[in-house]
Amino acid sequence: MSRALALLGLLVAGLFAASLLVGPAGLPPGASLRALVSGEGATGLVMREIRLPRAILGAAIGAGLGMAGAAMQGYLRNPLAEPGLIGVSGSAALGAVLALHTGLAAAFALALPLMALAGAGLGVGLVMALAGPRGGSLTLILAGIAISALAGALTSLVLNLSPNPWAAGEIVFWMMGSLADRSMSHVALALPFLLAGIALLATLGRGLDALTLGEDAAASLGIRMARLRLGVVIGTALVVGAGTAVAGAIGFVGLVVPHVLRPLVGAAPGRLLWASALGGAAMLLAADIAVRVVLPEQDLKLGVLTALVGAPVFLHLIYRMRRALA
Amino acid sequence: MSLLSLSGLSVRRGARVVLNEATLDIGAGECVGLIGPNGAGKTTLMRAALGLLPHLGTSSLARMPAAARARAAAWLPQTRDIAWPVSVExxxxxxxxxxxxxxxxxGPDDRAAVAQVLERxxxxxxxDRPATDLSGGEQARVLIARALVQDTPLILADEPVAGLxxxxxLTTMQTFRALADDGKAALVALHDLGLALRYCTRLVMLQAGRVVADGPPRKVLTxxxxxxxxxxxxxxxDSAEGPVFQPLAVTGATEGDS
Structure with missing residues (x-):
């Protein structure tokens, strides 16, 4: 188990370094790393202002999405759950789309992520209000679905009302998710939320382990269910809201990563949290390297690639599960 | 010493009263069988006693903070939930x-306690087997082991022998009785009145949400x-092997029916 975590950690470190060393500028690795430390010259600028923020965001958002996926699956006791289920990604996307539509995003660089964060906050507030203080997991899913549907409808409305095809195209491309051209100010904006969310989710391991036995038995083991639910929702909202705000909608990481890693940790939901954080970071860093390598001229979107890779992996897992059940 | 004290415990579901002013005390050394037909309120009584349901009246357990309650009473629900293929251990x-x-x-003490209960x-x-791979009856015994390992003075079990x-x-009922004989206590909901008669030190009979009898098994089960x-x-x-109870025939409507 600790060996699996150590291997995942090494993988993340290797991919983080690779993410720093791969790019259209085609810089030699040794010089790149020296320039990253010294910050001198054009190479230093590329490393510190373009590649470093991209690598940091890839690792942090991936870790957040992976951990939120593990927490959501553990809380709902369902391997098909994913962080987007509680409506935060939809409402964050709506905030971002509004920023693009109103021109705020063009007027002020951080307007888009700030509006997306506001959207995420509003979405999670509505979901909690709808789900009620005492309800179980079912009311939470239903509230999340309702808010997702509402945010999706409003996003479509904004697209529908966009003044010209280019404005609509800008919105559509943003929604596909990307880490290209993000700056250190994006890192400064998103990282505190991502780290806070990860720290909060990491405390939930014991409650999620106990939930293996069902809500009643977990409560009788001294787990305060209302507090556990709040932790899952707020932690997920923090990482998904911040991730969507700076990188757009990136799907499948929170769904596939916990699923793939579950057998590695003996299926224990608590231990799956950190494993999925590392696995998510590795998956997103690898995907972000791939979009730069596979089609460097085409600006392949990160969210498109994670879905392209994630969906077949998921299909394979379903196939394997079906065979195991037969 | 009282391990559970219920006083006027009532639970409503909508306009319906599903548990009506239940009052009882369970002390160390008792193995209490909770009996009654389907829908009499056995599960509701136990869940409300544990503070898992909104209720009126008082329960000594429901008033404790969650962490203290988890060291005072273990709860074995009737639904046998095992969400993930984790190992039995x-x-x-x-x-x-x-x-x-x-x-x-x-730590080592916890592992020793687990090994001992698994053995018992x-x-x-x-x-080392994934718990989800076991048969229904085996899973039920694994969940009993989980409740026993909690090592609480009181254990509440909802139909623990169903499906075994x-x-x-017999061994499960012996286990609960042995807890009582060791100075702990158990409250066990049962449908098998024969087992209730043989193994419990006391029976509490529920009908339509009310406690209608409470006392030594032979006195309650008339x-x-x-x-x-x-x-x-x-x-x-009354056989040489102890009391025997065998249901024979259905007589018709009960008084609790409406």
Whole structure:
């Protein structure tokens, strides 16, 4: 188990370094790393202002999405759950789309992520209000679905009302998710939320382990269910809201990563949290390297690639599960 | 010493009163059988006593903080929930959670306690198997082990013998009775009145949300009450092997029906 975590950690470190060393500028690795430390010259600028923020965001958002996926699956006791289920990604996307539509995003660089964060906050507030203080997991899913549907409808409305095809195209491309051209100010904006969310989710391991036995038995083991639910929702909202705000909608990481890693940790939901954080970071860093390598001229979107890779992996897992059940 | 004290405990579901002013005390050394037909309120009584349901009246357990309650009483729900394919050993170890400080991993003492309970319930050979791979009856015994390993003065169990083979029904009831004989206590909801008569030190009979009888098994399980509450006739014998109870025939409507 600790060996699996150590291997995942090494993988993340290797991919983080690779993410720093791969790019259209085609810089030699040794010089790149020296320039990253010294910050001198054009190479230093590329490393510190373009590649470093991209690598940091890839690792942090991936870790957040992976951990939120593990927490959501553990809380709902369902391997098909994913962080987007509680409506935060939809409402964050709506905030971002509004920023693009109103021109705020063009007027002020951080307007888009700030509006997306506001959207995420509003979405999670509505979901909690709808789900009620005492309800179980079912009311939470239903509230999340309702808010997702509402945010999706409003996003479509904004697209529908966009003044010209280019404005609509800008919105559509943003929604596909990307880490290209993000700056250190994006890192400064998103990282505190991502780290806070990860720290909060990491405390939930014991409650999620106990939930293996069902809500009643977990409560009788001294787990305060209302507090556990709040932790899952707020932690997920923090990482998904911040991730969507700076990188757009990136799907499948929170769904596939916990699923793939579950057998590695003996299926224990608590231990799956950190494993999925590392696995998510590795998956997103690898995907972000791939979009730069596979089609460097085409600006392949990160969210498109994670879905392209994630969906077949998921299909394979379903196939394997079906065979195991037969 | 009282381990559970209920006073005027009532639960409403909408306009319906599903538990009506239940009052009872359970002390050390008692193995209390909770009996009554389907829908009489057995599960509701136990869940409300644990503070898992909104209720009126008082329960000594429901008033405790969650962490203290988890060290005072273990709860074995009737639904046998095992969400993930974790190993039997890991699943049973969850019962040690109330005894661990935040962030503390199970130590050698916890592992020894788990191994001992697995041995006692005839489950030692299953320790490394994924719990979801076991048969229904085996899973039921694993979940009993989880509740026993919690090592609380009181254990509440909702139909723990349902779905078990005869040998394991007997050993399970012996386990609960042995807890009582060791100075702990158990409150066990049962449908098998024969087992209730043989193994419990006391029976509490529920009908339509009310406690209608409470006392020594032979005093509670009279032919009159069996007919009135369960709507059956039964053969009750005192054999050399102890009391025997065999349901014989359905007599018709019970008084609780509406």
């Amino acid at each position: 890991r699943l049973v170890t969850l019962g040690r959670l109330p005894h661990l400080r935040p962030g503390q991993a199970p 319930l005839d489950l030692a050979g299953f320790a 083979d005869p040998a394991h029904q 032919a009159g009450r069996v007919a009135q509450v369960f709507g059956i006739t039964a053969l009750m014998l």
